[in-house]
Amino acid sequence: MNTTVSFHCTACGKCCNSPPAMTVPELLHHEDLFVGALGVRCDPAGLSLATMALDFPSLEACPARLPDGLCGIHTNRKPAMCGTVPLDPHHADDRQHVVLFSRTTGAGYVGAECIVPGRREGLPVLVADGEVADPGYRTQLHGHRGALDRETQEWGGAVSALLRGQMAPPAAGDVVTLPLVPVLAVLAARSDAARRRCLRYVRRQRVLLDRKVDEGLARKHPRDKPVTKEFRAYAAAYERLEAALARGGVAATATAAEALRTETYLDAAEAA
Numbered sequence: 315m316n317t318t319v320s321f322h323c324t325a326c327g328k329c330c331n332s333p334p335a336m337t338v339p340e341l342l343h344h345e346d347l348f349v350g351a352l353g354v355r356c357d358p359a360g361l362s363l364a365t366m367a368l369d370f371p372s373l374e375a376c377p378a379r380l381p382d383g384l385c386g387i388h389t390n391r392k393p394a395m396c397g398t399v400p401l402d403p404h405h406a407d408d409r410q411h412v413v414l415f416s417r418t419t420g421a422g423y424v425g426a427e428c429i430v431p432g433r434r435e436g437l438p439v440l441v442a443d444g445e446v447a448d449p450g451y452r453t454q455l456h457g458h459r460g461a462l463d464r465e466t467q468e469w470g471g472a473v474s475a476l477l478r479g480q481m482a483p484p485a486a487g488d489v490v491t492l493p494l495v496p497v498l499a500v501l502a503a504r505s506d507a508a509r510r511r512c513l514r515y516v517r518r519q520r521v522l523l524d525r526k527v528d529e530g531l532a533r534k535h536p537r538d539k540p541v542t543k544e545f546r547a548y549a550a551a552y553e554r555l556e557a558a559l560a561r562g563g564v565a566a567t568a569t570a571a572e573a574l575r576t577e578t579y580l581d582a583a584e585a586a
């Protein structure tokens with residue numbers, strides 16, 4: 315089987331057809347632009363969690379995509395996941411050629427012709443012989459896997475344990491999206507500074523969600539109705555969380571070392 319794939323991005327913006335997966339610090343950094351969500355799916359090993367941004371499906375665009383197709387936050391903390399595209403950090407390096415072949419027929423790539431099986435003169439080789447050949451992409455991919463491990467360490471395990479008793483596992487292949495409430499509750503309990511940062515995020519998301527709901531109602535697109543309803547539910551959940559966080563109802567329960575680690579993690583949200 316041919317495992318060599320060449321690739322050249324012309325920044326056409328075709329694949330920016332939906333909001334990306336984002337880490338919590340990235341969602342906090344872009345709290346006025348992206349509606350954050352927690353995606354839950356059921357793997358053979360148990361619940362699998364990942365944070366992401368959501369928007370109306372009828373828009374078929376990431377909220378950061380500019381009219382000319384370029385990324386509006388390219389130099390302002392563009393999500394690390396986007397820096398790995400068209401690779402996928404959730405698959406091993408020696409499976410990336412399979413990821414790339416599947417993308418050539420995916421909605422976001424048809425017509426772009428940026429992914430070419432084999433070698434083609436003038437196009438850089440992205441993967442070959444079971445490895446990521448491009449050093450820049452290799453660094454992005456491996457760096458992002460490290461960031462995803464940090465997500466698991468900071469909140470993944472604790473939120474899994476929390477959800478296990480609170481929700482039925484999604485059916486195989488389904489992804490259930492939830493507001494970030496359990497993630498924020500876990501982080502806010504680490505220290506008072508963490509609680510205040512989560513409170514700011516909740517307040518900013520409520521403003522964004524209200525605006526999004528108004529936009530959805532004004533546009534009246536049938537495909538957007540479930541998301542408008544979902545955004546309303548997020549706004550209500552954040553209203554309750556805001557009240558709990560504001561009165562200190564989420565008490566700090568972490569050790570000093572855990573508190574410092576989480577504050578450093580959340581501080582990364584402020585970095586440009």
Ligand code: SF4
Nearest residue numbers: 323324327329426428
């Ligand atoms: S579709 Fe291909 S060429 Fe266009 S932005 Fe995405 S990766 Fe780049």
Ligand code: SF4
Nearest residue numbers: 330376378379385396
């Ligand atoms: S953040 Fe930028 S690169 Fe990522 S999907 Fe949105 S527009 Fe595309």
